[in-house]
Amino acid sequence: MRYTFKIGDELVKVAPRSLADELVLTIGDKDCQVEFEHGKDDRCHLTLDGKSYESWVARDGDDIYLKMSGSYFKVTAIDPCAAAAGASAGAGSISAPMPGVVVEVLVAEGDRVVEGDKLLTIESMKLQSTVRAACDGVVGHIHVSAGSEFNKDDVLVEIESDS
Amino acid sequence: MRRIQSRVNINSPEYQENLKANEARLGEFHRRQNAARHERPQRDLDRLARQGKMLPRERLEMLLDPGTPFLELSTLAAGEHYDGDSPSASCITGIGIVAGREVLIHANDSTVKGGAWYPMTIKKIVRAMDIAIENHLPVIHLCDSAGGFLPLQSELFGDKYFAGRIFRNQAILSKMGCKQLSLVFGHCTAGGAYVPALSDYNVIVRGTGAVFLGGPPLVKAATGEEVTVEELGGADMHTSVSGTCDYPADTEEQAIAIGREIVAQWSKKKKWDAQQQAPEAPYYDPKELYGIIPANIKTQFDMMEVIARVVDGSRFHEYQPAYGKTLICGFAHIWGYKVGVIGNNGILFNDSSKKAAHFIQLCNQNKTPLVFLQNITGYMVGREYEREGITKDGAKMIMVQAGSEVPKFTIMTNGSYGAGNYGMCGRAFDSRFLFSWPNSEISVMGGEQAAKTLATIKTTQLEREGKTLSEEERAKIYSDVTDDFEHQSSAYYTSSLIWDDGIIDPADTRNALGMAIATAMNAPIEDPRYGVLRV
Secondary structure: OOEEEEEOOEEEEEEEEEEOOEEEEEEOOEEEEEEEEEOOOOEEEEEEOOEEEEEEEEEEOOEEEEEEOOEEEEEEEEOOOHHHOOOOOOOEEEEOOOOEEEEEEOOOOOOEEOOOOEEEEEEEOOEEEEEEOOOOEEEEEEOOOOOOEEOOOOEEEEEEEOO | OOEOOOOOOOOOHHHHHHHHHHHHHHHHHHHHHHHHHHOOOHHHHHHHHHOOOOOHHHHHHHHOOOOOOOEEEOOOOOOOOHHHOOHHHHEEEEEEEEOOEEEEEEEEOOOOHHHOEOHHHHHHHHHHHHHHHHHOOOEEEEEEEOOEOHHHHHHOOOOOOOOHHHHHHHHHHHHHOOOEEEEEEEEEEHHHHHHHHOOOEEEEEOOOOEEEOOOHHHHHHHHOOOOOHHHHHOHHHHHHHHOOOOEEEOOHHHHHHHHHHHHHHOOOOOOOOOOOOOOOOOOOOHHHHHHHOOOOOOEOOOHHHHHOOOOHHHEOEEEOOOOOOOEEEEEEEEOOEEEEEEEEOOOEOHHHHHHHHHHHHHHHHHOOOEEEEEEEOOEOOOHHHHHOOHHHHHHHHHHHHHOOOOOEEEEEEEEEEOHHHHHOOOHHHOOOEEEEOOOOEEEOOOHHHHHHHHHHHHHHHHHHOOOOOOHHHHHHHHHHHHHHHHHHHEHHHHHHOOOOOOEOOHHHHHHHHHHHHHHHOOOOOOOOOOOOOOO
16 A cells, blocks of 8 residues: 655655554655654654654644644645546536436526536426536537427537636 | 545525525424324323323333434324324334333324324334334334224225234244333223233233223123123233233333333344444535425435435445446445445436446445435436337346345435336335435326326316316316325325335434444345346
8 A cells, every 4th residue: 555645745655564563654765664652732752763853743624734843744645536536527518418408508608617617407307407517618609598409419518628 | 435525515596595495394394293293182181191191202201211312213104194183193113222222112192092093003003013023123012002993994904914914013023033012001902902912021000001802892792791991901810810911010100110121131132243333423514405405306416415414424435436427326334334325316327227236236245235315207218218228227226126135225315206216215125214305205207297197187088078178277277286296296295105214304314324224233134146137
C-alpha cells in the first residue's frame, strides 16, 4: 500500500511498513524510522531516524495542519479512488438518455454554465428529470424547444468547454 | 470507504420549496400518528379506568427495558378503513427489548370496541407473527380482546391468512423453538383463548383476566348451564385446576413484573455473525432529506443524496459507477452493519436490470443484506428495448432478487409503479421489513395515465347507455376518478391496507433500518441458490 499526500504544492508518495514494533516509511527511495506519540491537546512527540521533534497537529475536514520546528505545513491525503468516480463526462454534445419530450429549456445559447447547472427539464416514462451541464463552459446550439419530442441518443444541447 | 460528495445546495429555491412541502407532509403524518396512538373517545377511557385496567401503551412502557428503542409497526394500519373506527387496527405490534432480549410484541388495544379484532387487526397480527417466524424472534402477547368483530366475520374467519393463521403461526413458532409468553389482562374468548393456550408461558390477572372457549352467555345458550366468569375461566381456576394458565397475578403491574422475570429465564440465542463494525453517524444531516424529496412526485431526484443521509459516515463504495447508471448499486454500512444498497435513479433499462441481477448475486454470495430504495416508474418500454430483451433482463433481476437468501429491506421513498415495484423488492417479495415515506405512492401505473384510462372507460360506457355528456360532466368524471386514484395510491391508504410495516419520517430511515437489520440477524443466512435465469 502506498499513500499520496499533498504537502504545500508538492505531491509526496509514502509507503509505510511495520517492522516489529517500529514504523518505517519509505519516502521516494529513502527509508525513515518513525516514532509518534499523541500528547495533550494537539501536541505530538515525533521521532524521525532517532531525532526528536516537538510538533502540533490539527485536523480540518480532510486536511491536516502541522507545525514542526517553527514551520507550518498543510497536508492533504489524496484518495486515489476519488479520481476514478463515475463515468467520464465532458464537453461537447449532450444527447438524450432515453426517448421523451422536452418540458422546459432552462438556458439560452451563449449562457455561461458551470458543471451541474440545469439545462433542460425532460419527461419520459412519467418522470421529469433534469439534464445538467457535465462541465464548465458556454451553451452552444440548443437542438430542442419546449414540447419537442426526441429519441434516444438525439443531441439535445451543445456545450463548449472552457478547458 | 469514500464519502459521497453531496451536490445539494440548501439555499437554492428548489430546496426551500421541497422543504416547505415536506414540512407540511410531516405535520400531517405526525398528526395522524398521534391520533392513531392516543386519541380515544372519553367513554372508552372511562370504562377501562372503571375496570382498573391500564392503557395498552402504559402496559407496553412497563414491559420494555427502560431507555431502549421500540420499533413500532404499522401504526396507521386501518387508518383509512372502517370510517376510522379501528385506529392502528386496534392493536400495537413492534420489536422491543425485554430483560435484555429482542422480542416481538403483540398487544390488543382494548380502548377500541373492547379490543375486538377487525379484519385488518388480524392482518396486522399475522404479519407481526410472520416477522417473528422469519427473524426467529420470541413473542409476547398482551391479551385483552373481545374476539372477532362479528359484523365483519366473513372478512376475518375461514381463509388462509385470516384469524386461524394467528394460531397456526403460534404453533410454527413453538416448533421452531421461538418462545412465547401471554399476559392475560382481559377476556380471551373462543379463538382468542388459544393465544395463551398455545404460548409456552402465560400469566393471568385475577378479576379481569379470563380464558374460555365460550363465555357464560354462550354456555347458557348451548347447554343451559349457568356459570360465572371466575368459575368458567378465571385466574384461580386456570392456574390451580385446569393448568391452562401458569401464574396468577393480583394486578396488571404484577403480571408484567412476573412476565419480565419469565423472559429473563430464556436463553439468549447467538446471533448471525454480521462482522459489525463501529457505527458512524452520517456526515450529511438526515434532516436535509426534507429539502431533497421533491414537492412534486414526478420530479426526479438523485438517490445518491438519500444514501448519503442514511449510511454510516455517508461512505459508499459504488459498484459499476459507469454502467446502467439509472440504478445505483454499492456497499455501505448502516449502524455498523454492512449492506448492499440498490437505489433507483431513473427508469430501469436493460443494463441497469442486468447490473442489479449481478450485484444481488454478489451480495448473496457475500451474505450481505440488501437495502432497496424505491423510486421507480417502471422498466423502459418500446421497440428498441424489447428487441434488446428488456423483459428477459427484468426477469433476471426479479429471479435473483426473489431467490435471495440474504435479508432484504425496502424503503418506498417516492413513486413505485408497475413492474418496477416487483424488481425493486415490493411487498410481494418478502422484504423482512418494508417502510414508506409519507410522500410515497404505489400504483399499478402512474396516476395520470390510470385516471385517463379509467375516465375514458367510464364516459364510453355512459355514452353507450345513450347518455350525452357535457364538457363539464366529462371534466367531473375525470377529476373524480383522479381523486380516487390518488387517494388509493397514497402512503396513508396503502399503509392502512398493511402493504408496508409502517410509514416513517424520512430522517428516521437510518434508525428504522438499523433496528430492522439487528432483528434480522437473529436468523442465520443460508447459502445462495436461484431458479433458472433466462440469459
